[in-house]
Amino acid sequence: MNARKVTINDTTLRDGEQTAGVAFTAEEKLSIAHALARAGVPEMEVGIPVMGAEEQEVIRAIAGLGLPSRLMVWGRMCEQDLAAAEGCGADLVNLSIPVSDIHLRHKVHRTREWVLASIDRFVKQGLDNGMEVCVGCEDASRADADFLLQVAQAAQRAGARRIRFADTLGLLEPMSTFERIRKLAEGSDLEIEMHAHNDFGLATANTLMAVQAGASHVNTTVNGLGERAGNAAIEETVMALHQLYGLDTGIAVDHFPEISGLVASASGRPVAANKSIVGEAVFTHEAGIHVDGLLKNVINYQGVDPKELGREHRLVLGKHSGTHAVMRSFSLLGIDLSEVDAGRVLKRIRIHASRTKRPPSETELKLFYAETSLSAQPRPGLFG
Numbered sequence: 001m002n003a004r005k006v007t008i009n010d011t012t013l014r015d016g017e018q019t020a021g022v023a024f025t026a027e028e029k030l031s032i033a034h035a036l037a038r039a040g041v042p043e044m045e046v047g048i049p050v051m052g053a054e055e056q057e058v059i060r061a062i063a064g065l066g067l068p069s070r071l072m073v074w075g076r077m078c079e080q081d082l083a084a085a086e087g088c089g090a091d092l093v094n095l096s097i098p099v100s101d102i103h104l105r106h107k108v109h110r111t112r113e114w115v116l117a118s119i120d121r122f123v124k125q126g127l128d129n130g131m132e133v134c135v136g137c138e139d140a141s142r143a144d145a146d147f148l149l150q151v152a153q154a155a156q157r158a159g160a161r162r163i164r165f166a167d168t169l170g171l172l173e174p175m176s177t178f179e180r181i182r183k184l185a186e187g188s189d190l191e192i193e194m195h196a197h198n199d200f201g202l203a204t205a206n207t208l209m210a211v212q213a214g215a216s217h218v219n220t221t222v223n224g225l226g227e228r229a230g231n232a233a234i235e236e237t238v239m240a241l242h243q244l245y246g247l248d249t250g251i252a253v254d255h256f257p258e259i260s261g262l263v264a265s266a267s268g269r270p271v272a273a274n275k276s277i278v279g280e281a282v283f284t285h286e287a288g289i290h291v292d293g294l295l296k297n298v299i300n301y302q303g304v305d306p307k308e309l310g311r312e313h314r315l316v317l318g319k320h321s322g323t324h325a326v327m328r329s330f331s332l333l334g335i336d337l338s339e340v341d342a343g344r345v346l347k348r349i350r351i352h353a354s355r356t357k358r359p360p361s362e363t364e365l366k367l368f369y370a371e372t373s374l375s376a377q378p379r380p381g382l383f384g
């Protein structure tokens with residue numbers, strides 16, 4: 001493993017819950033926080049205190065669990081949100097401020113000078129309140145890059161520990177992410193946290209490039225939940241950091257299937273069968289060449305080892321199967337099939353798959369075998 005460490009700040013309980021239509025109960029929030037902490041997630045963003053007393057109570061309850069993970073709360077960079085964050089028991093507050101001219105002009109009707117002055121004022125105030133401060137740069141990807149660097153330097157001068165680069169609309173691609181994060185890393189000594197959205201399906205890729213460029217922290221959500229197309233999925237990001245970059249996150253990946261199921265059920269957002277890492281079908285193989293290769297040696301077709309996740313390969317029969325797969329399935333049923341018989345049964349399996357769109361059951365396989373071997377018997381001839 002590479003000695004460098006990347007810290008996961010999981011925002012399932014904040015941005016994840018911002019998914020339209022999702023609202024966790026207090027119990028669900030507590031059990032998700034517990035599950036994330038058990039897996040070793042070092043930081044989590046747990047809510048938005050300014051939403052009101054109920055939200056604050058849940059945040060306090062999570063803080064009261066005494067989990068080993070550090071807790072962050074989200075607020076706008078203003079008096080009201082900072083006041084609401086006080087007394088919630090969080091270790092860090094993320095004070096968000098729009099940094100693109102588009103948001104400044106068309107959303108908050110303010111100037112770049114207002115941004116710099118607010119950072120100076122509210123970062124100090126947050127520190128005085130006893131919390132570590134992260135400056136959340138909303139719409140950072142559409143901000144002027146030189147101005148964004150000024151923002152980072154102002155945050156550093158004011159005493160912030162970290163800056164969050166939010167690709168709020170998921171508009172970046174990996175190369176531009178690299179350039180933007182590299183500029184911030186070279187121009188400041190702050191921790192840099194990447195917050196990616198998945199509107200072009202690039203959230204995980206952009207997060208990885210941010211790490212390559214110097215980001216020390218990354219935001220993730222379980223199953224990639226989050227606004228619109230969601231955020232970078234924790235299971236993808238962590239597995240990729242470990243396996244592709246050799247970077248440790250301290251997270252036990254075998255917890256992902258359970259956490260994924262928990263969040264899918266609490267959010268009412270089922271996980272697609274082909275969802276990387278946690279999807280039900282991502283270690284299932286049907287294609288003849290793949291199954292034959294796996295049977296010879298898993299190294300042939302195994303990119304991610306399912307055992308790491310407490311899962312295993314599953315081989316199924318279907319339209320794209322080959323004879324080796326058929327012979328193996330029958331040998332598991334205690335029947336030694338010749339290659340010729342396997343070829344005959346395969347024809348039946350293909351017809352079955354197109355009709356039913358599912359693998360055959362054991363009973364159906366035995367029936368196919370009985371039918372094909374019967375039809376293969378030499379018919380009694382005139383003299384037979």
Ligand SMILES: CC(=O)SCCNC(=O)CCNC(=O)[C@H](O)C(C)(C)COP(=O)(O)OP(=O)(O)OC[C@H]1O[C@@H](n2cnc3c(N)ncnc32)[C@H](O)[C@@H]1OP(=O)(O)O
Pocket residue numbers: 015018048050051076077078096097098107108138168227
């Ligand atoms: C990109 C993101 O994910 S940011 C996180 C977004 N998350 C959420 O919005 C979920 C929780 N939100 C809420 O509960 C509410 O929106 C609240 C409590 C924050 C605010 O509620 P309301 O006061 O009713 O305002 P409303 O949501 O309608 O409008 C947002 C207001 O915040 C202002 N605002 C937005 N960002 C900021 C900011 N960083 N700093 C200061 N003000 C801001 C807007 O300009 C607008 O105020 P205005 O009417 O003075 O123009």
Ligand SMILES: O=C(O)CCC(=O)C(=O)O
Pocket residue numbers: 015094095096097136137138139164166167168169195197
């Ligand atoms: O400003 C921030 O903290 C980031 C907010 C956010 O979720 C986003 O911009 O996508």
